[in-house]
Amino acid sequence: MKYQSFNEEIIRLVGGKENIQAVVHCMTRLRFTLKDRTKANTEELKALDGVIDVVSNNVAYQVIIGTHVSEVHAELISMLGLTPSSDEESKIKEKKNPLKAAMDLLSETMTPVIEPIIASGLLAGFLSLFSITGLISVDSPTYQLLDSIRSAVFFFLPIFIAMSCAKRLKASPYLAVALAVTLVSSSINDVSGLSIFGIQLPQIVYANSFIPIILAVWFMGQLTVLLKKYVPKFLQYFLNPLLIMVICLPVTLLIFGPIGIWIGDGIGWFFEVLHNTFGSWIVVMLYAAFQPFLIMLGAGNFMMPLALNFVNKMGYDPIFLAAATISDLAVSGAMLGYFLRAKDSKQKQLFGTVSFSALMGVTEPAIYGAFIKFRRPFIAVMIGGGLGGLFAGLTNVKTYSIVWGLMGLPSYADNQDFSNLVFMIISVVIGFVTATISAYLLGIPQDEKETQTKDLSKETVPEKNSQLKKVPLNSVVEGNVVPLAEINDQAFSTGALGKGIGIVPTDAQIVAPVSGEVSAVFPTKHAIGIKTEQGIEVLIHIGIDTVELDGRHFDTIVEQGAMIERGQLLSTVDFAEIQKEGYDPTVIIVVTNTTDYLDVIPAAKESVFTDDECLTVIL
Known part of the structure; x- marks a missing residue:
C-alpha cells in the first residue's frame, strides 16, 4: 500500500x-x-x-x-x-454546541450589516470633529440632515438584521423584513397599553435592538419548514405567507420581545459585575491581544452584538470597539515591523500593503496573508495590543459610536469628552509602536521550503530565446473577483493549496479555463481537476463546503479522463438554490502545483467574463 x-x-x-x-x-x-x-x-x-x-x-x-x-x-x-x-x-454530522452555534449565527449575521454600521459610525465621528472645530453647528440643518443617516441606521437595525439572517434560518427575507418593519412601526415600538387576544403586552423598544428579531426569524424559519410539510402545495403560495405573519407577530410580541430584552439586560448585568469585581480593563486588554485569533477562527464579528447592546443600554461601549481598534492598529504595527525588517522586495510589498490595510481597519489580508504563515506576528500583537488595551481599560476609554479603526478616532471626543479622545490616542500609539518594535525584534522566520522553491525557480528560468514563457488561464465563470486571502475557507485563503482567485458567480455556467485533460471529477460534482499539456494542475472548487450538498444543484457534464478545450462547458450550477441552503457560492480556481513554476499571478480585475484572463502561470 x-x-x-x-x-x-x-x-x-x-x-x-x-x-x-x-x-x-x-x-x-x-x-x-x-x-x-x-x-x-x-x-x-x-x-x-x-x-x-x-x-x-x-x-x-x-x-x-x-x-x-x-x-x-x-x-x-x-x-x-x-x-x-x-x-x-455511516457518515455522521457532528452536533453543534448550542452556544457555539448561536455565536456563529451572530457573527455571520453581523458581517453583511457592518457596511452601513461603519458608514454611520464614521459619519458620527466626523460630525463630532466638525462640531468641535466649529465648522458645523450641532443645531444647523446640515448637521441634522447628515446625522439622520446615523440615527436611521440604528433605529432600523432590526430590518438589516432580519434581511441578513433570514436565509441562514430558512426564512423568507421579505417576510422577515415585513415582520421587522411591523415591530419598529409607531403602532408597536415603545407603545404602552398594547394587548393581543386579551393579553397585556409589555412596553418594549424594538428599534435599535437585534436579539428579538433574530429569535423571531428563527421561529419563522421553523414555521416555514413546518407549513411546507403540511399545507397542500396548491395552497402554499397564497396561504403560507399569511399564516407565517399572523402567527409570528403575536409569538414575537408575547415571547421573543421580552426574552430579547432579558438577554440584553443579562449581558449588561454580567459585564457590570465583571467591571465592579475585576475592572473592565482585563476584558479590554485580552480582546485587544487576541482579536486576530478570533478573526482567524471566523468569529471576528461576535463582539458586534455585545457592543450594540452596550451602546443601546449605556450610550457607549466601554470594552469591545476600543479594543478592536487598538488590536487593528497593533496588527498594522506588526506588519510595519516586518516591512522594516524584510530585505526581499516581494515581501516588502506584501507587508507594506497589508499594514496599510490594517491601518484602515481591514486586518484579514494581514492575518491570512502573513500571520498564519510566519506566526510570530501573533506574539507581537499580543504584546502591543495587550499593553494598549490595558491602558485603555485602566483609563476607562468609552466608544460613543459603533465605529472602529483609525478613521473613527474623532468619535471618542463626542459629548465634549476630550480626555477620552486623548486616552484613546495614547492607547492606539502604545499598541502600534509596541507591536512594530516587537515584530521587528522577533524577526521573520526562514522558510526552508520557500528557499528551496526559490533555488529551484532560479534553475528553471526559461532562456530569453524560449518561446513559451507563460500560460494564461481564463475565468471559469462570469462574476465578481474575490482575492484568495478573503475567501472564507482557510485551506484556500492561506494559499496552502496554491495560488489562485475566487469569483462570486453571476452566471450558472462553469467552463474550462484552459485546454487539457480532466484529471478528476469529484462524485459530488462540486470540484473538477484539469491538467494541461505543460503539467499545470488546475482545481476548480464550486462553492464552499458544498460537498455536503451531495451533488444537489450541480449538473456536471464532463467525466474524468476527457480531453477538453478552453471555454468548453463543464457544469451548470443552480447557485440560487445553493445560497438558499446557506452555502457560500464563491467559485475558486487555484493552481495546485504552484511551487513548480516561477509564479502564478492573479489578474487585477474587479469582475470577469469567461473569455477574460484571470490567472497567468509563469513557466
Missing part, C-alpha cells in the same frame, strides 16, 4: 481507530468525524510530511492532503476496516 505508513501516522495523530466515527474526503482533504477532538494532536499532524494543513471547525475535522486525497482515502478506509459504501452510509 503506497500510503500505509502515512495513514498509520494520521490514524495515530487523530486519536487512534477507536476515536474515528467516520471519514470521507473532498477534492483536497480528509474529513473526519471524531468522537473526541481533544484526543487529536493537531500541531503534530500539521507538521507531518504530506499534510498541507489541518482545519477544525463545526463542519468536520479536516486534514488537507492535496488532489491525491482519493488515493489516500481508499487505503485509509481499508486500514480502518471500512468500505467506501459503508463509510458513506
Whole structure:
C-alpha cells in the first residue's frame, strides 16, 4: 500500500481507530468525524510530511492532503476496516454546541450589516470633529440632515438584521423584513397599553435592538419548514405567507420581545459585575491581544452584538470597539515591523500593503496573508495590543459610536469628552509602536521550503530565446473577483493549496479555463481537476463546503479522463438554490502545483467574463 505508513501516522495523530466515527474526503482533504477532538494532536499532524494543513471547525475535522486525497482515502478506509459504501452510509454530522452555534449565527449575521454600521459610525465621528472645530453647528440643518443617516441606521437595525439572517434560518427575507418593519412601526415600538387576544403586552423598544428579531426569524424559519410539510402545495403560495405573519407577530410580541430584552439586560448585568469585581480593563486588554485569533477562527464579528447592546443600554461601549481598534492598529504595527525588517522586495510589498490595510481597519489580508504563515506576528500583537488595551481599560476609554479603526478616532471626543479622545490616542500609539518594535525584534522566520522553491525557480528560468514563457488561464465563470486571502475557507485563503482567485458567480455556467485533460471529477460534482499539456494542475472548487450538498444543484457534464478545450462547458450550477441552503457560492480556481513554476499571478480585475484572463502561470 503506497500510503500505509502515512495513514498509520494520521490514524495515530487523530486519536487512534477507536476515536474515528467516520471519514470521507473532498477534492483536497480528509474529513473526519471524531468522537473526541481533544484526543487529536493537531500541531503534530500539521507538521507531518504530506499534510498541507489541518482545519477544525463545526463542519468536520479536516486534514488537507492535496488532489491525491482519493488515493489516500481508499487505503485509509481499508486500514480502518471500512468500505467506501459503508463509510458513506455511516457518515455522521457532528452536533453543534448550542452556544457555539448561536455565536456563529451572530457573527455571520453581523458581517453583511457592518457596511452601513461603519458608514454611520464614521459619519458620527466626523460630525463630532466638525462640531468641535466649529465648522458645523450641532443645531444647523446640515448637521441634522447628515446625522439622520446615523440615527436611521440604528433605529432600523432590526430590518438589516432580519434581511441578513433570514436565509441562514430558512426564512423568507421579505417576510422577515415585513415582520421587522411591523415591530419598529409607531403602532408597536415603545407603545404602552398594547394587548393581543386579551393579553397585556409589555412596553418594549424594538428599534435599535437585534436579539428579538433574530429569535423571531428563527421561529419563522421553523414555521416555514413546518407549513411546507403540511399545507397542500396548491395552497402554499397564497396561504403560507399569511399564516407565517399572523402567527409570528403575536409569538414575537408575547415571547421573543421580552426574552430579547432579558438577554440584553443579562449581558449588561454580567459585564457590570465583571467591571465592579475585576475592572473592565482585563476584558479590554485580552480582546485587544487576541482579536486576530478570533478573526482567524471566523468569529471576528461576535463582539458586534455585545457592543450594540452596550451602546443601546449605556450610550457607549466601554470594552469591545476600543479594543478592536487598538488590536487593528497593533496588527498594522506588526506588519510595519516586518516591512522594516524584510530585505526581499516581494515581501516588502506584501507587508507594506497589508499594514496599510490594517491601518484602515481591514486586518484579514494581514492575518491570512502573513500571520498564519510566519506566526510570530501573533506574539507581537499580543504584546502591543495587550499593553494598549490595558491602558485603555485602566483609563476607562468609552466608544460613543459603533465605529472602529483609525478613521473613527474623532468619535471618542463626542459629548465634549476630550480626555477620552486623548486616552484613546495614547492607547492606539502604545499598541502600534509596541507591536512594530516587537515584530521587528522577533524577526521573520526562514522558510526552508520557500528557499528551496526559490533555488529551484532560479534553475528553471526559461532562456530569453524560449518561446513559451507563460500560460494564461481564463475565468471559469462570469462574476465578481474575490482575492484568495478573503475567501472564507482557510485551506484556500492561506494559499496552502496554491495560488489562485475566487469569483462570486453571476452566471450558472462553469467552463474550462484552459485546454487539457480532466484529471478528476469529484462524485459530488462540486470540484473538477484539469491538467494541461505543460503539467499545470488546475482545481476548480464550486462553492464552499458544498460537498455536503451531495451533488444537489450541480449538473456536471464532463467525466474524468476527457480531453477538453478552453471555454468548453463543464457544469451548470443552480447557485440560487445553493445560497438558499446557506452555502457560500464563491467559485475558486487555484493552481495546485504552484511551487513548480516561477509564479502564478492573479489578474487585477474587479469582475470577469469567461473569455477574460484571470490567472497567468509563469513557466
